[in-house]
Amino acid sequence: MAQRIKITEILRTEPLGEDILVKGWVKAFRNNQFIALNDGSSAFNLQVVVDHENTDPALLKRITFGAAIGVHGTLVESQGKGQKFELKAAEITIYGDCNPEEFPLQPKKQTLEFLREHAHLRFRTNTFAAVFRIRHVLSYAIHKFFNDRGFVNLHSPIITGSDAEGAGEMFRVTTLDLDKLPRTEDGAIDTSKDFFGKSTNLTVSGQLEAELAATALGEVYTFGPTFRAENSNTTRHLAEFWMIEPEVAFADLNDNMNLAEAMLQYVIKYALDHCAEDLRILEERLLEEEKSKPQDQRSEMALTEKLRFVVQNEFQRLTYTEAIDILKNSNPNKKGKFQYTIDAWGADLQSEHERYLVEKHFKKPVILTDYPAAIKAFYMRLNEDGNTVRAMDILFPGIGEIVGGSQREERYEVLLQKMQAMHIPEEELYWYLDTRRFGSCPHAGFGLGFERLVLFVTGMTNIRDVIPFPRYPGSAEF
RNA sequence: GCCUCCUUAGCUCAGUUGGUUAGAGCGGCGGACUGUUAAUCCGUAGGUCAAAGGUUCAAGUCCUUUAGGAGGCGCCA
Numbered sequence A: 001m002a003q004r005i006k007i008t009e010i011l012r013t014e015p016l017g018e019d020i021l022v023k024g025w026v027k028a029f030r031n032n033q034f035i036a037l038n039d040g041s042s043a044f045n046l047q048v049v050v051d052h053e054n055t056d057p058a059l060l061k062r063i064t065f066g067a068a069i070g071v072h073g074t075l076v077e078s079q080g081k082g083q084k085f086e087l088k089a090a091e092i093t094i095y096g097d098c099n100p101e102e103f104p105l106q107p108k109k110q111t112l113e114f115l116r117e118h119a120h121l122r123f124r125t126n127t128f129a130a131v132f133r134i135r136h137v138l139s140y141a142i143h144k145f146f147n148d149r150g151f152v153n154l155h156s157p158i159i160t161g162s163d164a165e166g167a168g169e170m171f172r173v174t175t176l177d178l179d180k181l182p183r184t185e186d187g188a189i190d191t192s193k194d195f196f197g198k199s200t201n202l203t204v205s206g207q208l209e210a211e212l213a214a215t216a217l218g219e220v221y222t223f224g225p226t227f228r229a230e231n232s233n234t235t236r237h238l239a240e241f242w243m244i245e246p247e248v249a250f251a252d253l254n255d256n257m258n259l260a261e262a263m264l265q266y267v268i269k270y271a272l273d274h275c276a277e278d279l280r281i282l283e284e285r286l287l288e289e290e291k292s293k294p295q296d297q298r299s300e301m302a303l304t305e306k307l308r309f310v311v312q313n314e315f316q317r318l319t320y321t322e323a324i325d326i327l328k329n330s331n332p333n334k335k336g337k338f339q340y341t342i343d344a345w346g347a348d349l350q351s352e353h354e355r356y357l358v359e360k361h362f363k364k365p366v367i368l369t370d371y372p373a374a375i376k377a378f379y380m381r382l383n384e385d386g387n388t389v390r391a392m393d394i395l396f397p398g399i400g401e402i403v404g405g406s407q408r409e410e411r412y413e414v415l416l417q418k419m420q421a422m423h424i425p426e427e428e429l430y431w432y433l434d435t436r437r438f439g440s441c442p443h444a445g446f447g448l449g450f451e452r453l454v455l456f457v458t459g460m461t462n463i464r465d466v467i468p469f470p471r472y473p474g475s476a477e478f
Numbered sequence B: 001g002c003c004u005c006c007u008u009a010g011c012u013c014a015g016u017u018g019g020u021u022a023g024a025g026c027g028g029c030g031g032a033c034u035g036u037u038a039a040u041c042c043g044u045a046g047g048u049c050a051a052a053g054g055u056u057c058a059a060g061u062c063c064u065u066u067a068g069g070a071g072g073c074g075c076c077a
Helices: A007-013 A057-061 A112-117 A126-147 A207-217 A253-274 A277-290 A303-310 A320-328 A351-362 A412-421 A431-435 A450-458
Strands: A019-030 A034-038 A046-049 A068-077 A085-096 A200-202 A220-229 A241-251 A316-319 A366-372 A386-394 A398-406 A443-449
Touching: A007 A019, A019 A085, A034 A068, A034 A112, A057 A351, A112 A126, A126 A220, A126 A253, A126 A277, A126 A450, A207 A220, A207 A241, A207 A431, A207 A443, A241 A253, A241 A450, A253 A277, A253 A366, A253 A386, A253 A398, A253 A443, A253 A450, A277 A303, A277 A450, A320 A351, A320 A366, A351 A366, A351 A386, A351 A398, A351 A443, A398 A450, A412 A431, A443 A450
Parallel strands: A046 A085, A316 A366
Antiparallel strands: A019 A034, A019 A068, A034 A046, A068 A085, A220 A241, A241 A443, A366 A386, A386 A398, A398 A443
16 A cells, blocks of 8 residues: 655645545545545645545545544546645545534634633644644744854753742742641741752743853853743733743844844744745634724734735834833824823833834834833843943834843943842852853843744734643643 | 623524513534535524522513633733
8 A cells, every 4th residue: 555645745746646645634524525634734635535426325424524534545636626636535544533513623613712722622723733833833943043043052941949030920849748838947938848959930031041051152042931920811921931032142232133133034034935825824814803803903914914024124223212202202192092191211111102113103013222221120231321221122013022132231240239229139149140250241132932923923813822732820721 | 910891502693672482604413416615405403591699570681799701901021
């Protein structure tokens, strides 16, 4: 018997007249005669033609939506109009039956909310298969981008002994018996009895470790899971998400912005070049979804058009101070349309302000730089003015902040002062300070939320739909 | 954590100022047809209206609480 061939391979080589073996899942069985077969290798369904008159009726009954089957036959030119070729079945094997009375999915449009509750089965839908193939391609493109530029992929720890990473609430990691916690004499939990001999948490960022490596390897990046125990209930936050954090020695903020912009454009272009069919499916899905929305809430561009626009146009760069000026003089601010009116320098920008800049004023991705020191993290390099830091946030339409980064404070004394001012315990971070004591150098880096990138590229609107099994407050299913 | 909205058949929804026996499409099942493309046609089953309590002669419809879901805000990536 012929060796199994993937459907993508059939598309590429079109082995007409050849004996082939295909295995996959039934997407539709029409007319007791036509099987739409998908094997996950692409969005394309291969049409299988069954000689129903000479096939056991009991076998035909088992060819149902969702069943896993193998088809051995000959690839021939199609007599029908919908496809170029089709597989004339000679022998059909059922690997796994799929009882349609019990299978939760149906060959029809299902809501994303319903599918989210059946996340273990949603890979079977065209939409989610497309999303997760694109997610893979983006992941690969990121590794390729950095590898081609000589970056070292650093595996920063997932369990961290430091509770001062400064990026949010942490998940405690412990093997202590919660019903019988060991106590010290003063009644506190005796963490010296814990697995690591101290209190540990899941990481909220690999940045500090990346900085250590960058001061020797030069150019590094992390790409790993990250955990935040924040009670965030939004369409763009997860408790467990994947983050990419490059760190570059001898780079300043400008180099950092150039790197981030180049990376985003590279990986989006990579998806455009390698995921055309999946992007087409998602573009149609988005168009369909937006039909039910009022005109003014629909996207101005179709999905792939939007992606091409981002690839081809430079991001708008401006300082926080310039942004405040634009916002202060904007129509919505003067007319009191913002929930939070912009009146003074120093306030943190709310998402309504970021959205205005990106979606209304510039209509393109925006890089905001040089924020007030007071609203940013301790490790960001202080500017000469003493008020602002060399920070940058990249804002994307529909997503908001997709990248947050900065040039790091490399001056030991300045860093120490800032840590003291912000009550960061220096004895906890002695190892971080050591990089500034021994051969310190200017360096910069940023964090990219991988799921936010996948959201943007796939045109999905809820971050819980671009990670296989989302974790968020009150939910850790599967 | 805060605010708003939603929960009716397997799925997506309709259900009028509270008024008899709660409807449709899709899906399922049975049959017909057999070059279909969301196949088509005929027939058929399927509901404790999220749960509990209350108002009323009468509640899917009004009120309260609880649970689940969605969206927005905050925190950020």
